[in-house]
Amino acid sequence: MFVFVKVIGIAMILTGCTMIGITVSGSFVRRIRELQDIKSFLAICETSMNDIGMHTPEILRQSQAYLKTEVKAFLKSVSNRLQSEYPDSLAKIWKEEIEVHRHKLSLTEQDLRVLADIGSFLGTTGPESQRKLILRITGLLDKHMEDAEALRSKNQKIMLNMGVLGGLVLVLILL
Amino acid sequence: MFAVKSEYDKTYGSVLRIFPEHIRIPLELLPGNLWKHVNEIRLRAAAPIMVCIQGRYRYLHEFTDKACGPGNTVLQKDLRNVLEMATEHSVYTYQEDIKKGFITVKGGIRIGICGRVHMKNGEIVNIHEISSLNIRISREYPGCAVPLMKYIVDDNGNIANTLIVSPPMCGKTTILRDICRLLSDGYTPGPIPDGVNVGLVDERSEIASCLNGVPQKYVGKKTDILDDCPKVLGMNMIIRCMSPAVVITDEMGSEEDEQAVMNVLNAGVKIIASSHGYSMEDMHIKPGIEKLMKRKVFSRYIVLCNRNGPGTLKEVFDHTGFNRIYG
Numbered sequence: 001m002f003v004f005v006k007v008i009g010i011a012m013i014l015t016g017c018t019m020i021g022i023t024v025s026g027s028f029v030r031r032i033r034e035l036q037d038i039k040s041f042l043a044i045c046e047t048s049m050n051d052i053g054m055h056t057p058e059i060l061r062q063s064q065a066y067l068k069t070e071v072k073a074f075l076k077s078v079s080n081r082l083q084s085e086y087p088d089s090l091a092k093i094w095k096e097e098i099e100v101h102r103h104k105l106s107l108t109e110q111d112l113r114v115l116a117d118i119g120s121f122l123g124t125t126g127p128e129s130q131r132k133l134i135l136r137i138t139g140l141l142d143k144h145m146e147d148a149e150a151l152r153s154k155n156q157k158i159m160l161n162m163g164v165l166g167g168l169v170l171v172l173i174l175l
Numbered sequence: 176m177f178a179v180k181s182e183y184d185k186t187y188g189s190v191l192r193i194f195p196e197h198i199r200i201p202l203e204l205l206p207g208n209l210w211k212h213v214n215e216i217r218l219r220a221a222a223p224i225m226v227c228i229q230g231r232y233r234y235l236h237e238f239t240d241k242a243c244g245p246g247n248t249v250l251q252k253d254l255r256n257v258l259e260m261a262t263e264h265s266v267y268t269y270q271e272d273i274k275k276g277f278i279t280v281k282g283g284i285r286i287g288i289c290g291r292v293h294m295k296n297g298e299i300v301n302i303h304e305i306s307s308l309n310i311r312i313s314r315e316y317p318g319c320a321v322p323l324m325k326y327i328v329d330d331n332g333n334i335a336n337t338l339i340v341s342p343p344m345c346g347k348t349t350i351l352r353d354i355c356r357l358l359s360d361g362y363t364p365g366p367i368p369d370g371v372n373v374g375l376v377d378e379r380s381e382i383a384s385c386l387n388g389v390p391q392k393y394v395g396k397k398t399d400i401l402d403d404c405p406k407v408l409g410m411n412m413i414i415r416c417m418s419p420a421v422v423i424t425d426e427m428g429s430e431e432d433e434q435a436v437m438n439v440l441n442a443g444v445k446i447i448a449s450s451h452g453y454s455m456e457d458m459h460i461k462p463g464i465e466k467l468m469k470r471k472v473f474s475r476y477i478v479l480c481n482r483n484g485p486g487t488l489k490e491v492f493d494h495t496g497f498n499r500i501y502g
Contacts, residue, residue, distance in 0.1 A: 049265075054268075055263045055268060056263065056265045057265075082264065086191075086196070122264070123259065123262075123264040123266060124259060124264075126267050126300075129267075
């Protein structure tokens with residue numbers, strides 16, 4: 001009976017640590033996907049603003065269909081708040097929603113600052129200025145994506161292995 | 176004076192929505208029925224908020240104990256916020272209008288903009304560092320032009336070429352809008368119960384207040400609108416493309432307008448227009464109007480004033496511009 005409990009315990013520790021490893025290593029991929037979604041959102045913004053003259057709340061609503069990550073949930077929250085009877089400014093809503101979604105997103109502090117930048121200019125200037133700002137932010141996102149990709153290739157496997165190894169070490173210590 | 180009740184509730188919501196809380200709440204708290212009579216709200220950076228109630232300017236903080244911003248003054252960021260809210264967080268869609276100094280937003284609200292003008296190659300490309308906003312609340316008073324129709328349409332249904340003369344804030348545009356509606360939809364009892372095709376050249380988007388092609392103010396079922404189009408070009412275009420029975424336009428006065436009016440008349444189309452002025456004497460100093468008066472183009476001159484509130488009929492003159500028919 002005691003051996004059975006031990007085996008179960010070891011299995012649980014190993015599974016738990018491996019899961020932590022998978023989650024941590026997965027966050028590298030999620031970050032890249034989220035950055036890609038932000039970039040896609042900006043591309044939609046540029047087309048919708050310049051070619052169609054679509055209003056920002058409509059862009060926020062329609063762009064959700066093309067996104068898959070937590071960024072979609074973030075934009076949905078912003079969009080919903082803009083529909084209220086007396087909405088705040090977009091910059092304020094955007095900033096507050098970043099705080100709400102901060103822990104669900106896999107973005108770094110630097111990524112979040114770029115995301116916050118988007119909220120501060122979106123819809124507040126003329127089309128030419130919006131286009132230039134979108135271009136600037138897209139450039140920054142490209143840089144962040146390169147960094148994220150480098151980090152992923154460097155750390156993803158390490159984190160996964162660390163999870164498994166950490167589990168094994170813990171098991172050995174407990175034994 | 177406008178006697179018919181307006182649909183102020185629709186406008187009320189659209190206007191209040193654009194203000195930050197510390198301005199919206201004092202506006203909501205305006206006593207009694209005052210809100211229904213607010214024509215303008217003026218926001219100037221570092222100055223108190225002013226409201227124009229039936230032509231009289233008052234400070235908003237006089238009506239409420241609630242502070243309307245720090246020291247009852249407007250901050251520059253409030254102006255930015257109002258513009259952002261009014262444009263539904265989409266300033267870029269209004270850039271061309273901002274260059275002209277005003278925008279027309281949902282609900283037919285017109286916002287005049289002042290600030291630092293950014294020029295490029297001798298042309299205005301933007302207004303930034305906004306210093307003041309004038310929010311003009313135009314309202315519909317269906318039926319306000321009915322007492323005037325007997326001077327514009329005779330018993331046989333002939334429409335007279337008419338010039339509405341009125342000082343600012345005396346309901347010139349509101350009257351013109353209702354004339355447009357009445358001629359388009361027809362009115363009973365009257366000589367044109369079924370209405371006629373009306374071509375509306377709305378140079379400053381004030382009459383129909385079109386937004387995305389949809390008139391925010393009702394101008395009649397048989398009205399074709401050339402929105403945001405220069406009058407001279409618009410008048411020539413609309414007679415060719417829509418063959419209206421009557422063309423309606425606002426703010427006439429320049430020499431170029433004269434030729435455009437003549438083109439309208441040569442096409443067998445009637446014209447109803449408005450012009451800024453306190454009396455018929457003022458019309459003589461406007462080159463375009465004076466030439467048209469000499470040629471006896473207009474059969475009726477209707478002068479409005481603010482004596483009993485906006486839209487008060489002051490005088491009506493015949494084609495000579497001297498013989499008074501009313502007043």
